Amino acid sequence: MAHSEENPIPPTERQVREASRQRREGEKQALRQAILDAASEVFLEKGLESFSMRLVASKIGYSATTIYHHFKNKEDLLRAILDQSFGEFAQAMQESLAAEPDPSRRMGAMGKAYVRFGVAHPTHYQLMYNQRPDWLLDESSLAAEAYHLTYGLLLEGVKEGVSQGWLPPTDPRPLADWMWATVHGLVMLGITEFREDPDRLEAAMTLFDLAPPSHEVPQ
Amino acid sequence: MAHSEENPIPPTERQVREASRQRREGEKQALRQAILDAASEVFLEKGLESFSMRLVASKIGYSATTIYHHFKNKEDLLRAILDQSFGEFAQAMQESLAAEPDPSRRMGAMGKAYVRFGVAHPTHYQLMYNQRPDWLLDESSLAAEAYHLTYGLLLEGVKEGVSQGWLPPTDPRPLADWMWATVHGLVMLGITEFREDPDRLEAAMTLFDLAPPSHEVPQ
DNA sequence: TGGATCGAGTTAACATCGTTAACATACTTT
């Protein structure tokens, strides 16, 4: 049973305290994560407008003020959701990049992956790109890091396309912004105007396969 | 002076009452319009999030509850703003259509006009297309009417382009949706990510002049 | 003319929100 075997070298006071500190630290982080998970869930279900601290707290059985021991305020909590969302988004983009070896087809594949992520996570996508654009100006945030990383993927693809000739010889940045606008617009229409008619988004997305139109098999 | 000339036929009791009724009706409509104007102003300055009935009322020197004699509730008031905004938008689109006679150039001109309207009226544009998409499902509203009208203009242009050969021979609707997504995305990026850098939007918008690229002067 | 009715405005109140202050309790440190 419990004390049938005794530790021949009992832990020092210092060791006990350290273990206790770690346990408490872990519990604190666990609760922080539980709040964050509950918050992300509430945000998904309710959207930004009906997202409330009290609702998040009640979801995990704490009073609302407890959240303020783990997050400075509502904005801080939403920024944590933003960081998490942008991280998942950047990962999805990198995976879609790695999945398609042909550079010219890669652009279309990434475009599709972009739109699919957006419409699959409508409320989070809107938080990322619509509702608090100024939060991305904080360059030290994880969100800003992922934001610049994904734009970098697009810009590199465009530069490659221009240099390889399967994109017109223009300034890459405006062209990248133009393409970004297209996928961003598809997501936004997909989660608003086309919400009741997903086939309409699918039909529009077939145009991703149109460019490059001429060389089915190079050489 | 005032009574130097007397009306030879004094108004009947009935006429007086009718005039009074009309005056009161006019005053009611005037206050309704004053509320609507103030609301649109508050909405422009504060955005949807900080738009409040009390703020609108205080702007015109009435108590908040007065608004409820002229609008059913906050949603009703915002819908009135939406109707007004969509009407102005549809008019701007029709003017841009009339201004450019060449059909192939017209698409680019309308695209530019679309984006310019959106970035010029950021908060109203977001109410129109982002924040309450379900309100457009009420087909009897002025907003829905203008919404379908503007989409019709785009779709007709695309059909014309396909039949005349300066657009690829594809199903017009997905192509129209694709183009819509592009301009919509440009507006959204323009009022969020590019807000601090208007030149970036301008640079992207130069691509409107790229298509059709080949025939500067037909024949 | 006098009393009923109605329109248009008011104040007071309710529930909900984010947030802070004050407090309780348990654990850690000294």
Next chain:
DNA sequence: AAAGTATGTTAACGATGTTAACTCGATCCA
């Protein structure tokens, strides 16, 4: 043991949308 810290609570404030109850004057009808 005492002091301090971490983590939770309840109570309260001001702002929000909205409703109820009311005032007051104009209108309508006898």
